[in-house]
Amino acid sequence: MTALDRITLTGLRARGTHGVLPAERELGQEFSADVVLHVDTRAAAADDDLSATVNYAEVAQDAVAVLAGPPVDLIETVAARIADRALRHPRVRAVDVTVHKPQAPVPVPFADVTVHVHRTAGASGDVVLALGANLGDARTTLRDALTQLDRHPRVAVTAVSPLLRSAAVVAPGTPPQPDYLNAVALLRTDLPPRELLALCQGIELAHGRVRTERWGARPLDLDLVAVGSLTWQDEDLTLPHPRAHERGFVLAPWARVAPDAVLPGHGSVAELADRVGDGGQWLDESWWEA
Structure with a gap:
């Protein structure tokens, strides 16, 4: 730290x-x-x-x-x-x-x-975690990542959204990528945000994530979106996530799993999701079980 x-x-x-x-x-x-x-x-x-x-x-x-x-x-x-x-x-x-x-x-x-x-400072309230993958067996990777988090003695997965298939966002002039599978999970934990971030990055690394290019395809992406009403900013972590309010692939699954949720500084997640749109296709409702 x-x-x-x-x-x-x-x-x-x-x-x-x-x-x-x-x-x-x-x-x-x-x-x-x-x-x-x-x-x-x-x-x-x-x-x-x-x-x-x-x-x-x-x-x-x-x-x-x-x-x-x-x-x-x-x-x-x-x-x-x-x-x-x-x-x-x-x-x-x-x-x-x-x-x-x-x-x-x-x-x-x-x-x-x-x-x-x-x-x-531990996590206060629900942790909102965005998950995504577009390389390999994405569904299995997302399922395994959630299972690893849930097995941690200080983390519990309390709710998981349906899977959303969405087009990859790529940098101009770069080749197209496979579609992403995205989801949002709610966690309960007393881990401080930086320790939770380190845990997520360790799981990403175990699944082959290499941080080489910003918009590159990836076998696993775990983003901390919000931790209750906590405001946090340093060189490694900003909470709430600074671009969550414009990402349909985060907002739409979040609204499905927590219809009354509020994104601090931006308002109702459901209203933001309606405004931005999901831009994808809904898949499995129950793709992960504890």
């Missing part, structure tokens, strides 16, 4: 009543937290634009609200809740949280007790 920039909040403090002992719940004590946000700040720095980064004042308020909030037994829980709140900010890719409990009931001299947790 590309190294990210860091925004650090140190020494956030609040009085809380976390702890196992009755006295801790009754009397309370001071807790503090250090929060490190892993963020790509390049766009914000280039445009001097707060909306392109993280409002760390809001993160600080969230952390203090957890420290002073409803009591829990463990500071491990406190740290996890602070991390979860930080990851709700869409620009935060990962977070480190250290919670300090300097007045912990430890029966020997000590300076502090801390718990440190690291969390990464």
Whole structure:
């Protein structure tokens, strides 16, 4: 993963009543937290634009609200809740949280007790995956690729569209290609987007995909189209997919499998599909089974 920039909040403090002992719940004590946000700040720095980064004042308020909030037994829980709140900010890719409990009931001299947790942004909501192939036994390849994804311990295929046969898009002056078989699958996973991308690229490679020409024929193409409402952009991955709104072979299968879906930034997938058209021929309704 590309190294990210860091925004650090140190020494956030609040009085809380976390702890196992009755006295801790009754009397309370001071807790503090250090929060490190892993963020790509390049766009914000280039445009001097707060909306392109993280409002760390809001993160600080969230952390203090957890420290002073409803009591829990463990500071491990406190740290996890602070991390979860930080990851709700869409620009935060990962977070480190250290919670300090300097007045912990430890029966020997000590300076502090801390718990440190690291969390990464996982996929929130359904992952929309576009599949395509136009070389070899495309139907079998698509079926095998979905099976490989579904067998991953942290991925579940929850819905699959019918197959759509569509003409290949080729660069001007290049030879024609075989038609594509296309489909869209919905996945549930807690893998971070970059790890899910790496998994898909590994499956492509295992099926002979070689990334040599942009519009070339291929035995397998797996594209992450959207991950819930997540917005993501780096040199390897942009979410939602920047050209999904103009691709009938993505929109039409997506609308078939999720009629109420919305493409963030563009609106109803069904309406977009009607506008663009599928440009192809529908094939099997049930071509893959878990």
